[in-house]
Structure formats: C-alpha cells, structure tokens
Amino acid sequence: MTRRELLRGLSALAVVGAAGTACGGPEPKQASGTIRASELPSFADPGIVKPDLKSAYPGGMNAYFRYPPNPAAAFKDKPLGGGTVKGLTYTFDPVAPGLAENPLWQKVNEQIGGDLSITYAPSADYAQRFATTIASDDLPDLVTIYGQVQQLPGLLKSKFTDLSEHLAGDAIQAYPNLAGLATDSWRETMLDGSIWGIPIARPPVSGTMFARKDLLDKQGLSLQPTTFAEFKDLLTALTDKRGSRWACGDPGGVLGMITAALGVPSAWIEKDGAFTANLELEQYEAALEDTRALVAAEVFHPDGMTATNNQRNDWFTQGRTPLVIGGFVGWSKYEMWGAAVQGFQLATILPFSYDGTTKPVHGRGAVIQAMTAIKKSDPSRVKELLRLLDWLATPFGSAEYVLRNYGVENVTYTLKGTDPIVNASGQTLRLVPFKYLSDGTQVIYDPGLQRVAQARFDYQEAALEIIDRDPTLGLYSETEAAKNAQLSAKLTDARTEILRGQKPVSTWKEAVDTWRKDGGDTIRDEYEAAYAKASGSR
Incomplete structure (x- = not known):
C-alpha cells in the first residue's frame, strides 16, 4: 500500500500508529463540525445510474456489478471554447504515451473542445517539480497540490484563485459533478474560510488486512479473530520458519491492528477542544509491548522491518506471508495478482476487540488525496476551467467516464456484455493522469467480478460502522x-x-x-x- 500524503501532511502519529489502516464513517461521527455549513458546497448526487449496492454512509462508495448499456454523455456542450489548458500533477503509474501517440488522449481533447496539456511527475518526485514550478512564477492553469506544503495559506492567497464565490453553498450547482464530491472532502480544501481547490476525493476506507483464505482453510484456521489472543494464535499457527513462511511481513501494520483492538484512534483525539495524540496514551504503549512480543516470537518475515510495500505484496501473493496490510482501494490488484496462483482466495480481517470488552475502531483514512488549484485568472477563465474540471469528474455510468478510464471501443477496449475490458494497448494508453487533476466520486466496480464487488462493499460497510472521528478535518498546522x-x-x-x-x-x-x-x-x-x-x- 502506498501511504499517500494528505494536503495537510501525514501525521507523525499515523506513521507510527495506524500503519496506514484507516477509513471513514457516518456523517454525525466523521465530521469535525469546524467549518460553517453555509461555506461548504451543497452536496447533490450526480449519479446517473442506480447502484446495485448503495452505501449507508456519506463518503462510502456505491457498488455496481456491470456497466450500464449504451452510456450517454453527461455533457451537452464542450467545456472549452478552444485553446490550450495547461495542468501540473503527479502519478503513481508509469508514463503514458504522449498525445501524438495516444488516441485516448486525442479523443478526450476532441470531447472537451480544446487541448489539455498535462505535465506530470512520479508522486515521489512531485514535491521537487511543484517547488520548481512555483519558484518559476510561470504557473500552469491548473496545479495539483499534493503532500506537505509549507506556508500553504500564504502561497494560495498569492498565487491561486479563491473559488468560494464559484463553489460555496448552492453556487456549485453550476458544476453538478463537482457537487457530487463528499462534503468532508471539501473541508480539506478550505483555509481561512475560503475554498482554494477541487478535492481529489477518496473513499474513507483505506488500510485493510488481507488474508490468503485458501492457506488458512488448508490448515483449518478461523479467518476472523474475536480477541487479540485469538489473533496471536492465528499468527503463530501461520508461521512455519522451516517452510520459509511467516504470518505477516509488516510489524507496523500489526501494531495498528492492536491499537485498533484497544479502541485507540489512529491520530488525534479531541475532547472539549483539547487534543491528545494517540501515541501519548497508555494503550499505545501496551500495543507496542504486544507487537514487540510478536517480533520476538518470529511471526514476522525476517526482512519485514525494512521491506517495501512491493516486497510485502510479493510475499503475500507467493504465500510466504498469508497476511498483508494493504490499501482498501488496491483490493482489485490483489485479485489480479492472485489470478495466476492456483487455488488463490482473497479474504479480509476486520478490527477485533482486544479482550472481548474493548470496542474496536477502524482508523480513518484521507478524505482527499490532493487538491487542484486554479492560478489567478479573470472570472470568465476561472469558470471555463471549472467546467473542464467538472467534465473530468463526470460519474460512473456516463460516456465520459468510459472514455477517461477505458478509452475508445475496439482501440483500447472491447465490450464483454456491457463491461469494457481494456486490452494490452489500452493498459498503457489510459495512464494519462486525468484523475489527479479532477475525478468524480469513486465507486466499487470490478468488470466481470461481481463476487469481488460484493466483498469490497461488505467490508467497506462494516468498516464504516466502527470508524473513529478525525477532529483535525479541515484544520491546518x-x-x-x-x-x-x-x-x-x-x-x-x-x-x-x-x-x-x-x-x-x-x-x-x-x-x-x-x-x-x-x-x-x-x-x-x-x-x-x-x-x-x-x-x-x-
């Protein structure tokens, strides 16, 4: 799992506490209530097709078992009136073929009525590219702000457009797809009572403990522990050092599972306006003690302390570590990697009570991955750029969504029933990072794999039920x-x-x-x- 930094910066507490396990939950529990409702964009669901499974929680993803037939365009008019829009953003993927060699990108430009020119860098290198661009004072029209940015309020006020008059309250109705982004995601774009960007919204569920159910079944082991003692027994039973197999490759991730079992939130706790860090709690030290004992019992891969996420994922797929902590949104990748493994069955483990008396929590994830700001421009240009960002956020079920995510039929994908199945060429052509400039509400959709969509949805709903509240939502330090x-x-x-x-x-x-x-x-x-x-x- 890639630990993606938030706009407000990853908390030092999350790094050592929850090890990336995090999620979200119902509006009454998750909202900090620190931003006036009238200042936030009014939410309106832009969904154009009825989901097969509808989340009961704000910010939760709806699930779809198949793509609707003959998807219609959500936009009647092209958002641009010609010309070029320049954008700067990041990516987690390899570089896509350039515009001249990319029919998908060419088709997008045709549909938007202008040229969208995107400069992008790998996420690990983006901070340097961002800093260089800001220092040059030659800003693109659209700039994604990702990761930790010092003196952010001053930077936004000096270089970018205050979008409040365009997006606050009911004004956002002019951009119906942006209006469909979760309310909490907008909280993270606000500083000093103003809206400064378009959120790259993410579902509240992040970290998940995945399990090789086929390997557990082979040993007759129960999948879901109900206490820490049962969890410890599971780790011990899965470890076979002579057979070069260990229960898990991530001690930090297991530490997060134990703190969750003790009911410890993943970062800050607020009571009557006073903030306490989770690592200051006695329960955190107790969880550290338990994890230390597990390390001594050698249930973790010997290289687990220093391994990369890619290494841990490889160990999991190979069966060398039957448990792994991964990003919830990466669920489908585990299914894809496991497809080549005979008998592979994927399952998950939810947070459990420590001793049957504690109430477990599921740590909260980032409600946004980043935000895209608009450089200072005249009002008419700002509106045009917002229309483009709205086009890039068209929802699941639309023709625009198919184009951005799958490309051109019989060129980058073919239909299997009504589901677009990307071909080998399309896998690289569709890596243009449109979604890191703007994106619609994410959904659960696994073409041709209804069981996977159902499992992902079931886990999400169970996780959202036990999420902890994030009091720092919408705040800046x-x-x-x-x-x-x-x-x-x-x-x-x-x-x-x-x-x-x-x-x-x-x-x-x-x-x-x-x-x-x-x-x-x-x-x-x-x-x-x-x-x-x-x-x-x-």
Missing part, C-alpha cells in the same frame, strides 16, 4: 507541514529499536517527550487554536 518528516523519522526510529529489542518499551515515553519538545506540542496548540477559531465561527 504549519508546524506539522514544516516538521512532519523530521518528527516522523525520529518516532519511527524509536519504534523500530523497541520492536527489534534494542531498547525496552519503557523508552517510548522518552521518544514521546522528544516529539513533544521538538514540535508535537506546537502542532497540538495550532490544532486547538484552529479548532476553537473554526468552532467559534459556526
């Missing part, structure tokens, strides 16, 4: 943006030394004290001040 990497590295080093047995668990308190002195307390103060200010303006 300059110290976190500036010091998160440094603080995270120190905490991760301290955790690793403890898990390896190089230092006792009692030294965790020292690491937390250092974190507080080096910036943690300042981050807390900034969040509390921002929370109080926003709450007072309601």
